[in-house]
Amino acid sequence: MGLTLTNVDVVYGGVIQVLRSANIEVPDGQVVVLLGSNGAGKTTLLRSVSGLLAAELGRVTAGEIRLDGHDLTNADPTAVFGRGVVQVLEGRKVLEHLTVEQNLRIGAHRRSDQKAVKRDLDRVFAYFPRLPELLGRTAGYLSGGEMQMLLLGRALMAQPRLLLLDEPSMGLAPKLVSQLFEVIGRINREEGLTVLIVEQNARAAIRVCHYGYVMEGGRIVLHGSREQLEKNQDVQEFYLGLSLSEERRNFRDVKHYRRRKRWLG
């Protein structure tokens, strides 16, 4: 079943259209990545799923969003959360004046079975062995990498059915980024957790994904499996920074410009 977006349009404030007829499918147990440059509409797409659009005066004006057949179009964020969709916002939004432990416990605030919560806490500690040492620390003073671990841990404490990650690699050192994606891949393999990741760091994200979409100007312009994306010339050139040959290329290369233009169309 999984998550499906069918021809979704999103408009902010009744006038600014940000998503144009987006179609995305996130099958159960897969990691799907959404690539694109700044302002392509990636975050908007995530927010349309989690229901956080309304807080910014956005609305889904056409199309529908379904999870396991349930309609989530323009649903209330608390109701979406109740269906097990947990979004990790971009910009490392820990609850900064609370302790690490309180941050983790708030992930489980809807769950009453304390035994299961305790079990999940141990599971989170197994994925992030640094966290137990940090329990009493104020979350706002953690390092960037520690915060990202805490955020993933907090999301896992909610027993997600679908995890939405918004630019988890932002502002992290390359080594931390690859560690982070490795853990995301492990959680997906070991627990079958479905994940939708929005990323600018295409190289790291493509490596863990099963399927990927590329967005430009509010549209999905390209999609394919990991192998297809890795082989695709345009993706290689625009997102992975690889050029076809070793020789130097001219910036005014007409072909490059035309190809790019075709996308933006």
Next chain:
Amino acid sequence: MIKLLQVLLDGVLVGLVYGLIAISFVVIYRASRIVNLAQGEVLVVGALLFWTFTLGLQAAGLPVPLVVALLLTGAACVAFGLLLERFVFRPLIGQPAFAIFMASIALLVMLRGFAQLIWTAETRPFPQVLPSGAIEIGPLLMTSRLAIGAAFTVALTIGLHLFFTRSRRGLRLAAVAEDHNTALSLGVSVRSAIAIAWVLGTIVATCGAIVLLSGRIISLDVATIGFKALPVALLGGLESIRGAPLAGALIGIGEALAMAYLDPLTNGVASNVLPFAVMIAVVLIRPQGLFGWKRIERL
């Protein structure tokens, strides 16, 4: 020496009552980032509601037991708090601080007007809920009304602190206090958290009114206590429940000392001015107060 001790004791007790009212500011501010300048008027309305259900009903020939009157007042406070939240402050969430500031001043004047309309401006006796008289500790005297109020403040502070840091429901409110968007992303209903905060704030203010007024006279002027509690809330830190009683005790002591030693020389001005001098000092030197949340800047 005994006089000094007595002054300090009085200061602490009165200060803790200020702390109680400051808690009502803090509870509302945490959830909604709104400093309700009309909190003193809210307190008066709470007090008048309590009067209505006790002496008011008695005068109308329908006396009810004190417990029932307290329950009725509680229910009326819930309704009143929800009314304020829904119709005045919810539409203002996310608006600039200036708009909220102006709205709370308008609310202050309006509540004063409505209170005058419904209950008239006459002064009236407030029911005796807490025992009158004083407890003797050696040579010192402790007003039992204030002593009970102080104990209540301390208990309430500990209770609320545990609630906000330990319980699941309280953690939800703490998440809302941190950031509305993050709280929403964690499936916390920001709207109901704010409604709970207003209800809680109104009830706490009414408890403050009962401690303050028990067996005394109530008039609309009692609302100025709201302005006295504002410096306390600022000094303690607007996000901090724990800070409120501590700051209350500090300001209470300062006020009592000024009253005993400076007022005779200044025609009674010093003790009135002191809390507000403290308020300006706090805003200038340590805007987050003693225990408030400092914005964590990452460099």
